[in-house]
Amino acid sequence: MFEAETKRLHELVKAVLPELDGIVGWEQGFDALHATPVFVNREEDVHRLMWSPLCVHNLSGYLVKTPPFLPRDEGRKVGICVKGCDSRSLVALEQEKFLGRDRLHIFGIPCEGTVDWRRVMKKIPLRGVSSVRREGPELKVEDSRGVHSLPWEESLARRCLRCAHPNPLVHDVLVRDPVEPRIKKDEAYGLVEEMDQKSLEERLAFWSAELDRCIRCYACRNACPLCVCQDRCIVETRDPKWLTQKMGISEKFMFHMIHSLHLAGRCTECGECERVCPMEIPVTLMKEKLNQITREILGYEAGIDSQLVPPLLTFNPGEHEL
Numbered sequence: 001m002f003e004a005e006t007k008r009l010h011e012l013v014k015a016v017l018p019e020l021d022g023i024v025g026w027e028q029g030f031d032a033l034h035a036t037p038v039f040v041n042r043e044e045d046v047h048r049l050m051w052s053p054l055c056v057h058n059l060s061g062y063l064v065k066t067p068p069f070l071p072r073d074e075g076r077k078v079g080i081c082v083k084g085c086d087s088r089s090l091v092a093l094e095q096e097k098f099l100g101r102d103r104l105h106i107f108g109i110p111c112e113g114t115v116d117w118r119r120v121m122k123k124i125p126l127r128g129v130s131s132v133r134r135e136g137p138e139l140k141v142e143d144s145r146g147v148h149s150l151p152w153e154e155s156l157a158r159r160c161l162r163c164a165h166p167n168p169l170v171h172d173v174l175v176r177d178p179v180e181p182r183i184k185k186d187e188a189y190g191l192v193e194e195m196d197q198k199s200l201e202e203r204l205a206f207w208s209a210e211l212d213r214c215i216r217c218y219a220c221r222n223a224c225p226l227c228v229c230q231d232r233c234i235v236e237t238r239d240p241k242w243l244t245q246k247m248g249i250s251e252k253f254m255f256h257m258i259h260s261l262h263l264a265g266r267c268t269e270c271g272e273c274e275r276v277c278p279m280e281i282p283v284t285l286m287k288e289k290l291n292q293i294t295r296e297i298l299g300y301e302a303g304i305d306s307q308l309v310p311p312l313l314t315f316n317p318g319e320h321e322l
Helices: 003-019 043-048 059-063 084-095 117-123 190-196 200-212 219-223 249-262 272-276 284-298 317-321
Strands: 020-028 035-040 077-082 104-108 131-135 138-143 146-151
Touching: 003 020, 003 043, 003 077, 003 104, 020 059, 020 104, 035 043, 059 077, 059 084, 077 084, 084 104, 190 284, 200 249, 219 272, 249 284, 272 284
Parallel strands: 020 077, 077 104
Antiparallel strands: 020 035, 131 138, 138 146
16 A cells, blocks of 8 residues: 555655664554554665555654654754654744754655544454555455455544645655645634533533543653653652642543643644543543634644744733733
C-alpha cells in the first residue's frame, strides 16, 4: 500500500542524508496493521522508512522530549517526516523557541487520513494480519481467515474526520501531491457544538462517566508534543503539592482540566492524546472546545504562523475591549 510514496520518500531521504544527523520517520510495526517510529542515520537503513495511512504517530515530540532528537553539531540538521497536523506541532514548537526551523529538514506528506486500528478491530476481529491496503472507498485487510472489507471512512481516526489541514504547512520537500481538505475550518467543531447543546447536568454526567475510566497513566501528557514541562508536571511535584495519587474522580478532573488549560491556545489538535489513551476517552474534545473559544474571541489558531505568539503567552492591555 502506497508503494510509490514510500519509494519517493526513500529517494528524497537518500539525497540529503549525508547532510543530516539522522531522520525520524515510520517503519513497519509488529504486523501489517501497525507502523512504529524509527530513527535512521545510515543509507543502508533507509529502506526501513515507509509511508501509508498506518503512520499515525506525530513524530514532532521526539525533537523536544528527553532525550531530544536534535542535531549534535551547530550547522547540521535533523530530518523529520510530518503529516499536515504534525507540521502544525512543529510550527507551535518553533513559536515557543523549542525548535529552530534552520535546524530541520522536513519531509512533508499530504495525508488523506490515518487508520484507527481500534475502530477496525471493533468491526472486524482480526488475527495474524498479513496485508492492509486501500482500494477506492474501502480498506482491505487480509488475515489468517481471509480478506475483509471496511468502508474507508469507518476506518479513520476521529481527528482525521475533522481535519482542515491535511497538507503540511511547513516543509522542505513534499513526498506526494497536495490533497483537498476534508472539511472547512468553520466546520471543525461540530462535536463541540453538539456538546454545547447539552445542559450543564448532562455535560457533567458525560465527563464524569468518561473520566471515571481514566487510570491516570499520563499517556495523553507524554504523547503531546506541546506538553513539554514533564519534569515539573503538577501531577508529580511535591512542593508545591497540587494533586495526590488517589484515583478519585475529583483528582482525575483536576488533572485533565489543568492539562487542557495548559494547552489553551497552543494545542494543534493532532489527536495524539486521544490516540494513545488506553481507555479511549475523547480527551481531545476538551482542547477542541478551548481552541474554539480562542479562535472566536482572539481570532487565533495554533500552529499556523510561526511569527505569531500564542495569545496566553502575550500581554495586550487592549484585550479588555474584546
